[in-house]
Amino acid sequence: MNLKLKALKKSLWVYHLSAGSCNNCDIEILDLLTPRFDVERFGIILAASPRHADVLLCTGIVNKKCVERIKEVYEQTPKPCVVVAIGACACSGGIFRDGYQMAGPLNKIIPVDVYIPGCPPKPESIIAGIVKFLRELK
Amino acid sequence: MAENKKVIVPIGPYHPLLEEPEYFQLYCDGEEVVDVEWIAGYNHRGIEKLSESKHWEQVTFLVERICGICSTSHPIAYCNAVEDLSGIEIPERAKYIRNVIGELERLHSHLLWVGLAGHFLGYNTVFMWAWKYREPILDMFEMITGNRNHYAMLRIGGVRRDIEDEDIPVLKKTLSEVKDKIKMLTEAVLDDPVLGARLKGVGVLKKQDIKNYGAVGPIARASGVDIDVRKDDPYAAYNLVEWKVITTENGDVFDKAVVRLLESFESIKIIEQSLDAIYHKKGEIWKEVRNIPEGEGIGHHEAPRGEVFHYVRSDGNTTSPVRHKIRAPSYVNIPTFKASCIGQTISDVCIILAGVDPCYCCTERVAVYDKDKKKKVYSFDQLVKKSIEKTERIKKEIGKEGKLWKKLL
Numbered sequence: 001m002n003l004k005l006k007a008l009k010k011s012l013w014v015y016h017l018s019a020g021s022c023n024n025c026d027i028e029i030l031d032l033l034t035p036r037f038d039v040e041r042f043g044i045i046l047a048a049s050p051r052h053a054d055v056l057l058c059t060g061i062v063n064k065k066c067v068e069r070i071k072e073v074y075e076q077t078p079k080p081c082v083v084v085a086i087g088a089c090a091c092s093g094g095i096f097r098d099g100y101q102m103a104g105p106l107n108k109i110i111p112v113d114v115y116i117p118g119c120p121p122k123p124e125s126i127i128a129g130i131v132k133f134l135r136e137l138k
Numbered sequence: 139m140a141e142n143k144k145v146i147v148p149i150g151p152y153h154p155l156l157e158e159p160e161y162f163q164l165y166c167d168g169e170e171v172v173d174v175e176w177i178a179g180y181n182h183r184g185i186e187k188l189s190e191s192k193h194w195e196q197v198t199f200l201v202e203r204i205c206g207i208c209s210t211s212h213p214i215a216y217c218n219a220v221e222d223l224s225g226i227e228i229p230e231r232a233k234y235i236r237n238v239i240g241e242l243e244r245l246h247s248h249l250l251w252v253g254l255a256g257h258f259l260g261y262n263t264v265f266m267w268a269w270k271y272r273e274p275i276l277d278m279f280e281m282i283t284g285n286r287n288h289y290a291m292l293r294i295g296g297v298r299r300d301i302e303d304e305d306i307p308v309l310k311k312t313l314s315e316v317k318d319k320i321k322m323l324t325e326a327v328l329d330d331p332v333l334g335a336r337l338k339g340v341g342v343l344k345k346q347d348i349k350n351y352g353a354v355g356p357i358a359r360a361s362g363v364d365i366d367v368r369k370d371d372p373y374a375a376y377n378l379v380e381w382k383v384i385t386t387e388n389g390d391v392f393d394k395a396v397v398r399l400l401e402s403f404e405s406i407k408i409i410e411q412s413l414d415a416i417y418h419k420k421g422e423i424w425k426e427v428r429n430i431p432e433g434e435g436i437g438h439h440e441a442p443r444g445e446v447f448h449y450v451r452s453d454g455n456t457t458s459p460v461r462h463k464i465r466a467p468s469y470v471n472i473p474t475f476k477a478s479c480i481g482q483t484i485s486d487v488c489i490i491l492a493g494v495d496p497c498y499c500c501t502e503r504v505a506v507y508d509k510d511k512k513k514k515v516y517s518f519d520q521l522v523k524k525s526i527e528k529t530e531r532i533k534k535e536i537g538k539e540g541k542l543w544k545k546l547l
Contacts, residue, residue, distance in 0.1 A: 017152060022206045024288060096183050120286075
């Protein structure tokens with residue numbers, strides 16, 4: 001295994017990127033950090049800057065105004081960087097796919113590694129998705 | 139606008155403190171903020187236009203996804219509008235179920251705000267507490283509707299699912315536990331000297347400011363304006379239960395927190411009474427609605443942040459709205475920062491902006507820019523002209539004027 005990947009797996013620092021979502025997936029991500037789910041016990045913490053991030057948690061449809069910013073944030077992250085698309089909007093566009101502001105889904109803009117569908121996905125399923133990915137990561 | 143010599147401090151659009159993309163520019167003179175500018179559009183999804191391509195029933199799900207926090211407020215307002223249009227009276231049991239869902243949502247939203255306010259102040263204990271006590275409320279939602287957020291509970295003519303009799307004792311027990319926890323949290327927050335020092339006298343909005351900006355919801359009530367759609371123009375079963383509107387006088391961020399926390403107890407009162415009524419009154423939970431007639435309707439709901447307003451227009455032939463207009467409370471609440479932020483220090487501005495409980499995904503508007511010249515394509519006057527033209531066109535297509543239109547003229 002690549003040394004960088006080995007280090008990345010030890011403690012994931014996540015950066016939360018909301019690209020035109022309805023707020024719900026974002027709240028479920030914040031929910032992960034609060035006492036009931038408390039992912040900090042696994043070493044997962046919210047990073048303040050994309051330059052410190054191992055994982056980008058992206059939500060939302062990616063609207064036309066966001067595109068440049070999303071690319072910029074992705075370029076700022078140190079590589080390897082895991083991109084997780086959370087929610088139906090980020091995975092496929094969901095109910096908004098026909099809208100005039102739709103520039104996504106996310107995998108049109110930046111490479112995506114993990115898809116966690118649901119509207120919104122439950123915190124349990126977000127944890128399950130990340131764990132599954134970490135097992136597969138080689 | 140501020141002069142060039144002032145320092146500009148940008149907040150956003152992707153800022154670790156913010157959960158949504160929003161962009162504020164603070165014009166500062168030293169520590170003091172002299173002007174604030176808000177640049178919107180990072181969350182715009184074009185929902186009003188999308189709704190014109192969906193079936194009446196589908197729009198309920200679409201408006202639910204305007205906002206994740208007040209995700210039943212928009213459907214309630216939309217259903218009120220369509221029921222107003224087609225003149226339907228919904229069954230009494232459905233009214234009480236709407237009450238329960240609406241007030242549970244207020245509970246979880248207010249707790250969420252208290253938590254986030256603590257987080258903004260760097261007081262993470264409040265954040266963790268409030269979010270911990272919010273979880274049982276989400277469990278209640280899961281029990282009634284099957285999902286933690288986006289409940290899909292509303293339908294035109296009533297509600298989609300019933301609250302089962304055997305669930306009611308469990309719901310009541312959870313509710314009384316939540317009540318104790320919120321009581322503890324309220325006492326802790328109100329007596330805390332640190333929070334008092336940080337929040338009292340900060341970001342004051344006077345009664346006149348509220349009236350000038352037309353602000354609604356808890357921030358208006360915190361300044362002593364007792365505006366509440368649930369009392370002023372009752373819908374669902376709000377006139378059938380006992381409760382009162384909470385107001386305070388000072389209008390600072392501390393009072394906004396007080397209003398929200400005390401309102402939670404009123405919500406619990408409403409839910410308890412509604413659950414009793416649901417237990418005793420059996421009957422239909424929805425009415426079949428075959429056709430939406432031609433015409434226009436308005437509906438509103440007191441969302442956790444203030445009044446949500448929906449307007450729909452039907453031409454009687456197609457299966458989707460001809461025009462759907464939405465006004466969310468944050469749209470009128472956010473501009474109050476012009477009155478509350480200016481003259482404060484940078485460190486206070488964050489909590490003042492958060493004190494409004496802004497919801498950007500409800501509010502987002504779009505502006506069309508010329509890519510090369512970097513200026514707005516449509517000016518204010520042109521937009522007004524365009525909207526008048528559109529109204530004229532729709533009127534011509536429908537063939538006659540609606541009753542609301544006549545009232546305006």
